[in-house]
Amino acid sequence: MFLKKTVPFLITLFMGIMSFTFYYVPHQMVQDVWDKSVEWSMIIAGGAMAVGAISMIRTYIHKSFNRTNPNRYYSMLTLISLTAMTVIGLFGGGIEPGSLFDTIFTSVLSPLESTMFSLLAFYISSAAFRSFRLKSFSAGLLLAAALLVMIAQIPLGEVISPWIPKAKDWLLNYPNVAAQRAIMIGIAIGGVSTALKIILGIDKSVFSGSGK
């Protein structure tokens, strides 16, 4: 209980006060402490990556050996890929540009990630189709604004009327920016409140280990 709840709370309280102080105090002494804590967090993150890798390997080993799981071959493939990349990285000439590891990374992983990213174009189309259905007054407003902005983005907008690009700019620069800033102010104030509740230990949901 003490190690799982009290110690994390005390560390959070200390770091919360430090973060607050760091923001307002530019003095070298405070900045040095902050820089040191950033270094520590990087070391912790490095250690946590090992914990994450162990978790992943454990999960996929269980899935691979579960004969009732029809998707176990995906887990096996993940484990084989993980092992292959680790072995190649460690014993196959390093990870420098031109190495086998780098070649696999740039010729397999990067294109796969780019493919996933390119799916966005299709998903945006289907999401746009769904959102532009005229179901209510607010949906109608959204549809009208979207049509205006889309027409103004292409040369046709200027041809129809010189006012269309101007209306688009007005929509994007005033109502759109005003709404975004309102959300941003809400987020900033909500962030202060959430941080305060965590730093003072009022919200203890992130400190696990209380048991029943």
Place this chain on the structure above:
Amino acid sequence: MKKFSSLIFTIGFFILGQTFAQDVTLNGIDTPDDKGGSIDLSWAISNPALEKSIKGIAVLRSEGSGTFSEIKTLGDYERTYADNGEIKNNTPYYYQLSFKDEAGVVFFTTEPAGPFMSAPQWFNSKKIANLIFAIVSIAIILIFIRLARKGKDLYIRHLAGVDAIEDAVGRATEMGKPCVYSPGIDPIESIATLASISILSKISQTVAEYDSRMIIPNFDPVVYSVIDEVVRDAYIKTGRPDAYKSDDVYFLTNGQFAYASGISGLMARETPAANFFLGFFMAESLILAEAGSMTGAIQIAGTDSISQIPFFIVACDYTLIGEELYAAGALMGDDPRLKGGIKGQDYVKLVAMIVLVVLFTLKLFGVAGIDKILVGG
């Protein structure tokens, strides 16, 4: 011939150099609101003929009564320079400027100016308005937390997305299908991630009570470690520690699109009844939400990433917008102090609105200094 004319030009300026001494003013101050180790230099040239002749400016520095050495060469148009290279605090420094002609030959060097000293500051005066607002905000939030703790009834409007969470878990239980929960791609220090973990602790209890199943693939290994403990703790709290499956909470990958691909594949294979995307998301938000939508699952999303909110709104059944994500955890629990914090937050917003309206009105009437209050500096 060119070298000869350059020489003549240089000799001419050398003879005239003494007259330029009155035409250049070099000033230096300790850089304000910094950690020390920096001196701001500025200079003015009052002679247009001299100004026109300058093709390069060299800044020279000496520590105490030591010799001058060149530390930087600037363009002829530069009139300021922040010297933050190897400057010791509380040590006197002297500066000179050397003006160069087209050939790069120095034709005039100013008299030494100084001493100038650098010192670290204990407070950034540009952030005074920010500090005052932070103190007022914290005070208001703490007052409402105290009022709530004392039992004062505080009204907080319901959020449809929060009310739908229990229904979504119930639906998944009835259908015998799992729920999928993504805490986003931000690290543990992000407010969105912390808020997501707070919500997850409540959802996990509901999942444990209903004897349902929730799969939580993680993007960040530190977040994974915390979530693993939080979910395990939720099962212990509901008296069902044996029902916790550690294989359902795992680190997936920390590649953005690999994560999107992994969850999309998971949703396609498991066909979950409910998907929760609560946290900070970037471009993968729409991939996740659309892939989840295709499986027919009820989807509840929430993010403080402004650019991703529209995608969640169109592709999910319920969306927690911005600060609603932070409030959801408190609304799902029964701790009055957390609800007091939300009420306090609402009053801070009211204060912010009033302050903004007053400041903008003053600015419209031409009152000076409003920009400084609003943006600092």
